[in-house]
Amino acid sequence: MLTAVVMLLQVYAQDNQLTATVAQLDKAKTVKDYQALATKFASAANTQKTNWLPFYYAAYCNARIGFMLEDDGERVEPFANDAETYGKQAEALLKGSTDKHQQAELYAVLFMVYRSRVFINPMTYGREYGIRSQQYLDKAAQLDPQNPRVLYLQSWVKYYTPKMWGGDKEKAKTLATEALSKLQAQTATGEQPHWGKAESEEILAKYNR
Template identity: 55%
Template sequence: MKHLITTILLICTVAFTFAQNGDYTAQLEASVKKLDQAKSVGDFQLLEKTFVQLGNAQKTEWLPYYYAAFCNAKTGFLLQDDGEKIEPYSIRGEAQIKKSESLAKGDGKVLAEIYVVQAMIYRTKVFISPMTMGRQFGPLSDQFLKKAQKLDAENPRAIYLEAWTKYYTPKLWGGDKDLAKELAGKAIQKLGNAAFGVVPHWGKAESEALLR
């Protein structure tokens, strides 16, 4: 009888775990679909909260924290002309992307995705005050982009971020708008065959914006 009760409890636990995992997957898929359509600061901040909740519920998955950090990075880019508002987003984003990295289990392709967003987060810190924070966080952003490219040279999001950097860096300091557009076109080409779902697939709209 005791053995039977133990077996029943084990079956119930497994069934509950499967139900939880199914619910998590469905919520993550729905949230990523909404992220694909997000455009405003409000959109990204609502989704950040959702991804944080998913991460806190699941605890072992890198994707929710990655997407929460990405939402904060996008918010920072949208607010780049209003630097004083960016700091709380950059602080949260940095903590979230480091949490995502801690869950990546050393997977090079995953780390490449994470480092692209980490480079974006450090770029948002430059936006806060280019004169005082640019010297520290500009090179740090470049460093993480290079780490991403070393792990996955063909990652279209890394290619996009290099294009963005080349486009907005003054020519005197190594900027090159023609090269930036060439890189943006390369990113778009690679994203033409991108698989959708919950894996990172953003970057097409951002790359297209550099070609306008």
């Protein structure tokens, strides 16, 4: 009886801790912030080996660092490697799950994971990982077309792709706006994924400039 209570308390504490770390993620800005959070999520993943969320967040933080280091190709690879490791572990945990929303969240992050690899050197890594990342985003959009993070990433692709190859800044604006309105309808706290506001706003700010 007592052991059961202790275990319950432990789980409760762990959940609380995860929520607290996710709250910190909402305020993260620099590579250093994300790096510290990646370590925290990684150790959370080590203690809660069956919960996909810490793995998801560890993958996300590392992939986000990859995006932030776009202009510094030499540094991207170790983060992309970690992002892939955690991403794959999260994927294994969600295997067989019927929750389309969760799967869409993960595929959106897997898009970022593989896209970050492109930044190592687009000339050499672009072909393989560009195609692979897009497949994940398409899958995510299929599962949950209204997911604000999927919408934001679609907007990101439209914004940064040259026009000739399907880029469309207007469409990017529409998608980012849509992502924002969906985010406003969502609770912006808790441990479930809710990031994307600052990122969508950044695209809109760039568009308006």
